[in-house]
Amino acid sequence: MIRFRQVSLRRGVKSLLEEADATLNPGEKIGLIGPNGAGKTSLFSLLNGDLHPDQGDVDFPSGWRISWVRQEIPALGKAALEYVIDGDVPLRELEARLKQLQAEPDHAANGLQIAELHTRLEEAGSYTVRARAGQLLLGLGFSREALQQPVSAFSGGWRMRLNLAQALIAPSDLMLLDEPTNHLDLDAILWLEDWLKRYTGTLMVISHDRDFLDGVVNVILHIDARKLRRYSGNYSAFERQRAEQLVLAQSAIEKQAKQRAHLESFIRRFRAKASKARQAQSRMKALEKMEATAPLRAAAPFSFEFREPENAPNPLLRMEDVQAGYPAAQEGGKPVTILSGINFPLQSGERIGLLGVNGAGKSTFIRTIAGELKPLAGRYTTGKGLNIGYFAQHQVEMLRDHESPLWHLARIAPDAREQDLRSFLGGFLFPGAMATSPVAPLSGGEKARLALALIVWQRPNLLLLDEPTNHLDLDAREALTDALAQFEGTLILVSHDRHLLRATTDRFLIVANGSMQEFDGDLDDYRNWLFQSRQAKEAESSTADAANPSTAATGTEAGRREQRRVEAQERQRLASLRKPIETRIKRIESEMERLQASQATIEAQIANPAIYETGNRESLKQLLRDQATHAKQLAALEAEWMEQQETLEGLE
Numbered sequence: 008m009i010r011f012r013q014v015s016l017r018r019g020v021k022s023l024l025e026e027a028d029a030t031l032n033p034g035e036k037i038g039l040i041g042p043n044g045a046g047k048t049s050l051f052s053l054l055n056g057d058l059h060p061d062q063g064d065v066d067f068p069s070g071w072r073i074s075w076v077r078q079e080i081p082a083l084g085k086a087a088l089e090y091v092i093d094g095d096v097p098l099r100e101l102e103a104r105l106k107q108l109q110a111e112p113d114h115a116a117n118g119l120q121i122a123e124l125h126t127r128l129e130e131a132g133s134y135t136v137r138a139r140a141g142q143l144l145l146g147l148g149f150s151r152e153a154l155q156q157p158v159s160a161f162s163g164g165w166r167m168r169l170n171l172a173q174a175l176i177a178p179s180d181l182m183l184l185d186e187p188t189n190h191l192d193l194d195a196i197l198w199l200e201d202w203l204k205r206y207t208g209t210l211m212v213i214s215h216d217r218d219f220l221d222g223v224v225n226v227i228l229h230i231d232a233r234k235l236r237r238y239s240g241n242y243s244a245f246e247r248q249r250a251e252q253l254v255l256a257q258s259a260i261e262k263q264a265k266q267r268a269h270l271e272s273f274i275r276r277f278r279a280k281a282s283k284a285r286q287a288q289s290r291m292k293a294l295e296k297m298e299a300t301a302p303l304r305a306a307a308p309f310s311f312e313f314r315e316p317e318n319a320p321n322p323l324l325r326m327e328d329v330q331a332g333y334p335a336a337q338e339g340g341k342p343v344t345i346l347s348g349i350n351f352p353l354q355s356g357e358r359i360g361l362l363g364v365n366g367a368g369k370s371t372f373i374r375t376i377a378g379e380l381k382p383l384a385g386r387y388t389t390g391k392g393l394n395i396g397y398f399a400q401h402q403v404e405m406l407r408d409h410e411s412p413l414w415h416l417a418r419i420a421p422d423a424r425e426q427d428l429r430s431f432l433g434g435f436l437f438p439g440a441m442a443t444s445p446v447a448p449l450s451g452g453e454k455a456r457l458a459l460a461l462i463v464w465q466r467p468n469l470l471l472l473d474e475p476t477n478h479l480d481l482d483a484r485e486a487l488t489d490a491l492a493q494f495e496g497t498l499i500l501v502s503h504d505r506h507l508l509r510a511t512t513d514r515f516l517i518v519a520n521g522s523m524q525e526f527d528g529d530l531d532d533y534r535n536w537l538f539q540s541r542q543a544k545e546a547e548s549s550t551a552d553a554a555n556p557s558t559a560a561t562g563t564e565a566g567r568r569e570q571r572r573v574e575a576q577e578r579q580r581l582a583s584l585r586k587p588i589e590t591r592i593k594r595i596e597s598e599m600e601r602l603q604a605s606q607a608t609i610e611a612q613i614a615n616p617a618i619y620e621t622g623n624r625e626s627l628k629q630l631l632r633d634q635a636t637h638a639k640q641l642a643a644l645e646a647e648w649m650e651q652q653e654t655l656e657g658l659e
Contacts (some may be wrong), residue, residue, distance in 0.1 A: 279419030320390030
């Protein structure tokens with residue numbers, strides 16, 4: 008297990024942890040949360056040995072293998088598949104040793120060592136490592152053709168996916184993942200979520216995606232007021248427990264305040280009376296010994312709202328047989344069509360979520376609506392008074408680093424009073440001198456907040472948001488979710504944050520295979536659609552890689568059709584077997600979540616000193632009985648969950 012004992016940690020002049028304690032058990036999946044700057048990444052550095060505590064100890068088994076995602080992004084000529092396999096360092100060391108022995112002139116004399124190395128390589132999974140690395144890359148969104156491309160051919164975001172694949176393939180007892188979903192689209196996030204559920208080691212993950220945390224973790228470790236506080240359950244369970252603790256803490260503070268007031272009143276009244284002096288002295292000592300109950304501090308939540316649009320034309324816009332894409336790069340060249348046949352009328356008040364894998368054309372579609380790209384063909388008309396607020400995927404990079412937030416706002420509101428601009432920026436947490444300081448030192452989240460502020464000021468009646476949460480922490484994401492839920496205009500949203508999509512949109516369009524169409528379903532249906540699409544692609548690739556003997560022999564189109572029919576039947580058979588298992592797993596997870604929430608309530612009541620008063624003895628006994636019953640039920644459900652998961656993996 009991992010033990011933090013009286014750990015204190017400082018970075019420069021800032022204190023991150025002060026005498027913090029926590030215990031984490033083997034095999035747990037822990038979500039590490041806390042406000043930006045609280046020390047989450049520094050805590051990871053404590054675990055991987057890059058930092059040492061200023062005081063206290065961090066203990067875990069010395070033989071544990073630790074895996075984490077490297078931040079450097081090398082431009083190598085090595086193939087992507089081989090680069091990922093490099094993450095399995097012990098395997099690569101065995102391969103290097105074997106190659107060295109076989110290269111020696113008298114390698115026959117090393118026969119025993121070579122034989123032993125072959126055995127160890129087999130145990131290390133060398134004969135399956137390329138297949139495993141390939142599955143990781145396909146799951147993270149790479150095509151089969153990309154597996155053999157050099158690392159240098161990929162952009163920064165795709166290289167970070169390669170580094171993530173390296174961390175996943177490495178044999179590990181403890182895996183540390185810092186914002187692993189940052190460079191992933193929704194389908195890759197869903198795949199990673201499923202992969203991490205099956206991971207057997209201890210997992211600690213930092214994430215601002217609450218749905219991802221809910222799907223993966225069973226423990227929350229909260230950095231709060233420089234302490235480590237452990238909560239059972241996922242992020243939603245943490246929120247409930249946290250709220251209950253705040254209520255209990257406030258009750259304890261009020262009770263203690265009444266006790267102090269009573270003692271102080273007695274001392275004031277009787278301190279001068281000889282007959283009561285002794286009792287007054289006694290109460291003064293009691294007052295001195297009474298430790299002030301430390302309140303659980305709930306940070307004041309950041310919130311904002313979109314101002315009501317000045318008008319709302321209806322329809323806002325209309326696209327008829329539009330082709331969306333990019334003009335020719337040079338004179339005489341051909342334009343690049345990404346989407347074609349777009350027929351899209353947009354009515355006032357609609358709230359649309361765009362679904363589709365990275366590269367399908369979601370951003371191209373939004374840029375065409377925003378006017379950044381002109382349609383390659385077709386007709387695009389807009390309603391009179393259309394006012395677009397556009398948050399691009401790389402919006403924060405468009406800010407001028409050497410200028411201030413006030414300068415950026417004044418540029419779009421030249422006639423506004425400076426005090427009004429300052430007050431508005433203060434509402435987005437840019438008070439005082441921060442409003443007039445350069446943007447350059449701001450964090451990614453702060454820059455994203457400024458970009459949102461600039462959009463809010465313009466009172467748009469159509470919001471186009473392309474991955475607006477990329478740099479936002481959990482609190483800022485929740486503020487955006489609340490603001491969008493109350494927004495009175497029209498919304499088109501691209502996001503991999505499922506909580507944001509569910510809370511703010513009421514229908515989905517899917518962008519795939521060069522076209523856009525209505526998606527009749529919710530995000531769970533989209534998960535199933537992605538799974539089926541991935542299965543179909545893998546089946547097609549397998550057919551292309553290794554032709555069926557009968558097909559190869561006949562070489563006819565009929566043979567290929569028959570092969571596809573057989574594969575389709577097999578996919579349907581597997582899907583019918585998977586469905587009841589997946590349904591049961593969902594029910595188990597739902598029941599476990601309910602029990603964990605109930606258990607957390609019981610634990611909070613047991614932690615309340617009032618329950619130990621004489622009159623509450625029976626209530627305490629019942630709480631202890633309920634606690635034991637819940638623990639037994641949870642253990643049984645966890646065992647069944649493991650069995651169902653193993654059955655499901657067997658089908659895969």
